[in-house]
Amino acid sequence: MLEGVNVALGVTGSIAAVKTVELAHELRRRGADVRGVMTDSARGIVHPWAVEFATDNEVVTEITGSVEHVELCGSDGWADVFLIAPATANTVGKIAGAVDDTPVTTCATTALGAGTPVVIAPAMHEPMYDHPGVLEAIDTVAEWGVDFVDPRVEEGKAKIATEEAIVCDVARAAGNRSLEGEHVVVTAGATSESIDPVRVITNRSSGKMGRAVAKACYVRGADVTLVQNGEDVPYADVREVESAAEMLAATREACEDADALVSAAAIGDYTVQTSGEKIRSGQDDLTLELEPTPKLIDEIRAARPDLPIVGFKTETSGGEAAMVGRARETLERAGLAFVVANDASVMGSDRTRALLVHEGDVARYEGTKTGLGGEIAASIAAVLGRDPDGE
Structure with missing residues (x-):
């Protein structure tokens, strides 16, 4: 997700600075190169040596005659994005007022002047976050194009966002924005049909593929709605x-x-009449009357005749030619943009093998579901007439 991206990581004096080491590791695990910048207050919470160890680079703790802020965040600077995580109310206010009295605020002013993307992850007590002046400063800085990763408000604190949320917003800020301004809806995971208050009919889908597509579209700048029966995510408006x-x-x-x-969801093909009470075990003769469920893509196609729709086709038997044939049947029946065909054996796995079946050609993919999500997002950009490379 962050392969080849240079991230300057600003650390300020919030207690959430204790999470900086793991955040730096996560950024590097996703492919980024990271260099740290610390305020004096941050150094009182986490030692620069720890940040140096986590980033494998020397840490900037003061601005000297080497003009570290320009070297990092200037017009021809090293950083592709300047991330401040955590950011205190004090730091956000200073950035809004162009006050440069710490290495972090000086780098921020330089980045904003140079057009280097800036991402800020605030962390503070909730009353501080709710202060009118702090909210005004956030609004001011956001109007300049800075991306804010919203904190998790709980236990009277505006806690720093999760690592996943921060990484996604860094990738979104630093990367290809070929879907910016587009609204993409993604369905993911299995559905469940209630038999009684205890039992359900469902399937083995984990939702990993749909969530990978949703994340890839978000990183490319889209507004994403994720319809699923699954875990909450920071990169989409989730409809449970x-x-x-x-x-x-x-x-x-x-x-x-x-x-x-x-x-991308594995929607159940059949439903049943739900019993209001638990069906007692031990019955010798029990029959469930299955009723077919409507086909989602057909229903949406009827409502939105011109909407580009990407379908998924999962099979358990037959070779590649058979998979392509069935995918093309769905492609033509519902007028889809393209169909992703795969084998049911990849359900629940982090890796996949798939065929992207378009009207005139077939593309083969083998690798992670994250990687396939990126391929699908790029294809969606092309379908919408956008440059997949974001240029």
Whole structure:
């Protein structure tokens, strides 16, 4: 996600600075090169040696005649993005007022003047975060194009955002924005049909593929709505659903103003009449009457005839030619942009093998689901008439 990206990491005097070492490790695990910049207050919480160890680079703790701020964040500087995590109320206010009295605020002013992307992850007590002056400073800086990673407000504190949220926003700020301004709806994971208050009919889908697509679209600048029965994520507006009917209703609503839909969810093909009470075990003869569920892509196509839709086709038998044939049937029936065909054996895995079946050609992919999500996001950009390279 951050391969080849240079991240200057500013650390200020919030107690959340204790998380800086792990954040630096996570940025590097995602492919980034990282260099630290610290205020004096931050040095009282975490030692520069720890940040140096985490980044494998010397840490800037003062601005000298070497003009470290220009070398890092100037017009021809080393950094592709300046990340301040954590950022205190004091630091945000200083940035809004162009006050340069720490290495971090000096780097911020330089980055803003040079057009280097800036990402800020605030962390402070909740009353400080709610102060009118702090909120005004955040609004001011955001109007200049700075991306803020919203804190997690809990236990009376505006806690620093999760590492995943910060990494995603850094990638979004520093990378290809080929989907900026587009609204992409993604469905993900399995649906569950209630048999009784205890039992359900479901399938083995983990939702990893759909979430990988949602994340890749977000990183490319899209506003993403994720319709799923699964974990909350920081990179999308999540609509939590359970049954096929709920997923269809939520997707139909989300698609009213969507620019594209990726139907990656493994939606149950059948539902049952739900019993209001638990069905007692030990019955010798029990029959469930299965009723077919509506096809989501057909329903959305009827409502939005011109909406670009990406379908997924999962098979358990047949060779590549058979998979392509079935994918093309779906492609033509519903007028899809393209279909991603894969084998059911990849369900739940972090890796996948897939065929991207377009009207005129087939592209083969083998690797991580994260990587395939990026390929799908690039193809969506092309379908929407955007340059997939963001140039």
